């Protein structure tokens with residue numbers, strides 16, 4: 001087991017003697033929570049589980065020779081960064097999950113206020129600064145906002161904080177932020193220089209580094225660059241047109257959620273198109289309030305993660321925005337919710353497809369919708385090009401019935417006019433509720449920069 005978990009965990013322990021257990025537990029929690037947080041696995045063989053340890057105590061201190069996270073940034077590197085900010089004409093902040101892990105939102109907002117530097121925030125960082133902040137340009141990358149991507153293309157100083165230059169953000173590395181000097185602040189030295197050459201590396205905890213940086217920089221007034229980025233933000237708005245559609249648009253459902261929940265709400269997503277619509281259209285207000293599986297995004301993450309959030313914060317509303325594919329990965333947990341009274345509000349954006357894969361088949365594989373239609377049945381043509389008017393296959397699983405069979409309330413909206421009432425009823429109902437929204441099947445997430453391409457190859461999508 002420890003061999004299996006080692007490559008996918010931050011650390012893996014195999015307890016061989018019961019006497020080791022207190023030290024291992026103490027170390028495991030320390031490793032999991034410190035530095036760059038990550039899972040630690042403790043493998044307990046059955047003889048250890050059955051053994052008894054008398055008079056145990058946890059060690060008071062921890063000393064791990066090979067693990068000493070460097071919290072304090074090097075003052076000379078911080079000085080270099082402050083100098084670069086002074087000299088830059090077109091600086092840009094590129095921030096991510098590290099800001100949230102480090103609890104550095106307040107410090108980051110102070111940095112924004114003092115410097116007026118525009119900011120882009122990755123999927124894992126959403127909420128570290130509220131979307132409503134005047135300097136926020138949006139999420140960057142493959143499904144990011146145009147303004148955020150144009151800013152990455154044109155900046156002359158990129159201040160990357162708690163990010164990892166993920167390929168979904170950078171696209172083609174040969175053209176990414178080509179005009180910029182790059183500074184990278186991260187607690188994990190292995191992240192620095194991993195994907196991109198960095199001019200000013202700063203190894204340290206994000207919060208500590210920003211705190212040290214703040215007194216070293218002068219107030220910076222908005223300039224032409226601010227006006228330019230603001231112009232892009234106003235010109236390239238995220239849009240959808242529910243009025244023009246008789247089918248429910250997924251973006252509209254997310255927008256309606258915005259109007260009905262308070263700022264304490266925790267949004268949890270699965271993986272797919274719905275994840276991108278939640279990231280783009282939800283009004284993120286606070287850190288640690290948007291849980292999503294980034295990187296190797298795993299379908300089925302949403303419901304269990306939402307259950308964990310609901311158990312940790314029983315007074316906060318927890319909404320799991322899921323796809324009809326993802327929800328079925330761990331749908332058995334509906335019973336766990338019912339038995340343990342775990343209140344998760346599940347919003348399924350049901351497009352009858354593994355939508356994100358279908359979108360790629362649509363754009364890059366000549367609409368060869370292979371194995372992505374979830375209502376596929378025996379009469380389906382081998383190379384279906386999408387649901388024709390007479391599609392005979394309506395074997396879509398009835399999610400409302402599945403919810404009810406597990407002792408959970410199920411609601412469904414088919415027409416746009418039903419979206420708001422269903423959400424209102426679902427959100428005010430106590431306990432777990434599954435709300436199914438039958439959305440337009442072939443809607444795509446735009447804008448989109450195809451994998452490995454440059455920002456100027458962006459596909460804007462239809463009006």
Ligand SMILES: Cc1ncc(C[n+]2csc(CCOP(=O)(O)OP(=O)(O)O)c2C)c(N)n1
Pocket residue numbers: 270271272273274275296297298299300322323324325326327349351353354355356357
């Ligand atoms: C466990 C797992 N299998 C496969 C994938 C690849 N994948 C990414 S998105 C996606 C489709 C998700 O479909 P759905 O949950 O219905 O969401 P939609 O894209 O339709 O919103 C798939 C298959 C994945 N991310 N995780």
